[in-house]
Amino acid sequence: MKKSLYSLLFLLTAFVFTSHAQCGDDLLKQALKEMGSSQYIKDFTVELIKEKKDVKTGYVKFSIFLNSNTQYKFNVANGASNIDKVVMQLKDKEATRVLASNLYNGKTFDEFSFVCRKAGVYNLSFSFKGGQEGCAKAVMSLVKQIQ
């Protein structure tokens, strides 16, 4: 009995540490490292979990303001247990039109750069192909100002 209790406690602790490492600060550190020499602006936490009645996860979106004549970078670090890589899409203010995506020619990239030529409000949305559960940390950074 005592032995199984210790095992349970060990498993619970292991679960906590693993899930934290997968989606916590370490993942953000990885995303920041992969940001490279760009100038950090903000980061986004993506945690898509199925609710009881859901068959698929949906998407999460963040509202951002981009300036014209500016090159931004959006890079993402995926949780270790993600089945697929997260799909990151930059959409217009109404979130109806996709302007940029890390999914290109059937390949999912870990980052994309966006040369903004019109200042305004945009939406950054994240989802998983097939609606699986998963987590990710994304970073928005400034690559350069185009004078």
Next chain:
Amino acid sequence: MLKKFTYLTLTLAGVFLMTACGGSSNKKSSSDELTFNDSLANAAPLELSEEVMSDVIQNISSPVEMASLIKSTGVEFSQKILNSTNQIDNYNTSFKRALNLGVYSADLGYINTFDKNTIVIDYLVSIKSLAEGIKVGQFFDFNSLKRLATNSNNLDSLMQISISSFNKMDSYLRSQNRSNVSSLIVTGAWIEGLYIAGKVVEQTNNEGLIKRIAEQKDIINILEIILQNYNKQPSFSELAEQLAKLKASYKGVTITTEIGDPKTIEQDGKLVIVQDEISHVDITPEQVSAIIAEINALREFIVS
């Protein structure tokens, strides 16, 4: 005995799990029980929900981008443009503290962008004081920030950690239904960024900066929505009146959009996408002067 041990371990494990899975944004600090004793404490009912406000506030442009654009013009750093840290004792209400926390954060971004680490500490100390004054000092690890500031090799990390601290503080304020405080910080930072840009335009007449100032027309509309949401508080109402004057100075500025060629380039495993829409700004030198005059007046209202 074993039963007792079982309950104890399961309780401890449960508590540990709940704490560990809470995520940083849901963590509640000890400051939750603290409330303001002045005008920011008794917020009147909001026309827009905290959720909508939270979404709107996120759309205010980062002052770091403005600082970066200023640096790219080749103009030299000027400390005299910044809000002096000697002013700190004048900010004795939460309203003024929050606004000027934003002002100093934009100044810090400008200082960091130009790698002027000799004056970083003064600004960090001022930020610490104002942040503690509005009960959000817990988001700044000042010892680490000071350590980074004393080594010029660490300026990138200093920039990253200070921006990240501000982002966390902003998320916390919004999650605690204190968007009124968050909106003031954002307003202070935004206007200080514009003020510095205006000073550089007066000196250089740089076209890129003029365009950036003109394109803030959209942000004014967003800020107006935010501030009007709290205009039952006299201090917010006064700030909104000042902003209305700035908005009026933008009236003749026109921004048009044309559709260009979108481009997607894959190079060395990296994806670069060039936007298909291109904006054009139509602004006269008189309009630039009028806008800068209103920016200066609004900034004076905030820092005085």
